[in-house]
Ligand SMILES: NC(=O)C1=CN([C@@H]2O[C@H](COP(=O)(O)OP(=O)(O)OC[C@H]3O[C@@H](n4cnc5c(N)ncnc54)[C@H](O)[C@@H]3O)[C@@H](O)[C@H]2O)[C@@H](O)CC1
């Protein structure tokens with residue numbers, strides 16, 4: 322499913338109106354009808370009392386359509402307008418004029434005191450205060466009303482997006498409605514899909530308001546629904562599922578190299594070689610004896626020494642892919658090794674963790690200059706180093722920043738977090754829906770690096786392997802959470818559920834997961 326920005330949605334609206342002649346009023350009717358339909362299927366209408374809060378834009382206009390339909394189907398409804406009703410224009414004004422002629426209370430509100438009783442006695446609330454037209458922090462009466470709605474604990478349906486959520490970022494602009502259901506129009510907006518907006522939507526429905534699907538071709542963000550894995554060759558040997566070199570580990574980081582190299586095999590990969598400092602290798606070997614070890618010379622602090630460069634380059638030549646970074650440490654000499662290797666390794670290279678930090682310390686275009694494909698897997702802090710922007714700047718413009726950075730570095734970038742994002746050099750962005758908060762734990766990123774390599778080993782091209790790896794990693798976490806609960810999921814759990822995740826992906830997801838991973842329920 323495609324996901325739009327606010328400006329893309331405006332352009333889609335314009336195309337529908339100008340190219341296809343689907344008038345404003347029709348779009349608003351479709352939108353209002355679909356939202357009404359959600360109300361009716363989730364609550365029932367007859368003999369129930371609803372409050373519809375309308376702002377003075379088209380979101381409020383949708384609210385009027387909903388109010389008309391509630392009335393027409395035997396419900397009781399009051400419409401509360403926030404702002405000056407004389408400012409309604411076009412389809413919103415037409416619908417206000419209609420609802421005013423009905424035996425329905427329509428009033429402009431000037432204080433929360435005047436509506437408290439109604440709010441606490443209604444059956445449910447429709448939030449049509451702000452949609453995609455939200456431009457600034459929510460304050461004054463708007464803020465008080467949203468706070469009252471939250472305090473009332475009434476069931477809420479938000480129209481298009483919970484009021485107060487920024488449609489482009491999912492960030493809360495001061496205060497936002499906490500909806501139980503949201504009906505969004507055309508396509509879901511980025512703010513419906515990214516946290517905290519995603520959580521504020523409750524159950525998300527989308528209706529295409531009669532937009533022809535051909536209009537979505539230019540939209541470059543979508544839910545991550547990666548391609549299928551190729552069937553596993555029954556007659557294969559281990560080399561057929563990829564040979565990957567992991568350059569990882571330091572004296573105080575035994576876990577990261579183990580999780581990365583082992584996950585590759587648990588996800589279906591064939592041959593895992595681990596180049597870790599020689600003094601830590603025997604310890605890792607006690608946990609992961611399936612891994613082939615290439616013990617390395619080390620610095621005084623027990624990290625990889627620059628002396629290993631020639632041997633590592635020669636070894637990389639024989640591999641299908643190289644993963645560099647998990648638990649390498651930030652020792653100067655090791656960072657120098659990373660930079661030199663990243664510039665010279667001529668195989669697909671996944672750069673993770675400390676290696677990302679090393680690369681970012683010199684701005685000499687190492688990544689952009691690489692001939693083979695590059696994958697970067699930063700968390701927000703590392704993304705901040707890559708882009709030289711603050712975490713809050715990134716949060717306020719995640720999609721655009723990721724899109725720009727992936728293009729500029731010519732790398733596939735996984736921006737890790739709740740709903741990880743994948744940015745590709747061709748400017749496409751994928752929002753991943755699998756995974757849960759239990760996975761925000763140490764070692765989880767190392768498992769991700771191994772899983773992506775595993776998908777490549779199973780035969781997917783690099784960009785598809787990145788998308789599939791992110792998805793499978795999240796699925797493994799979700800399957801672990803189904804059995805054990807989200808609390809206390811460790812990297813070891815994710816790793817152990819990888820085989821089941823790949824099996825589940827091949828054989829078909831259960832109904833609950835399938836639903837969650839689609840992003841929104843289309844009506
Ligand atoms: N053809 C279309 O454009 C369609 C639009 N639709 C609806 O229209 C919505 C977008 O409509 P609009 O662009 O009119 O925008 P909104 O209805 O979201 O709100 C815009 C109004 O709110 C004001 N505003 C913004 N931030 C504010 C703040 N923090 N405090 C106080 N006032 C603030 C603006 O000045 C403007 O008057 C969509 O979300 C959707 O619900 C649907 O009816 C479907 C068709």
Ligand SMILES: [K+]
Pocket residue numbers: 380448449450451452479480481482483484
């Ligand atoms: K809304």
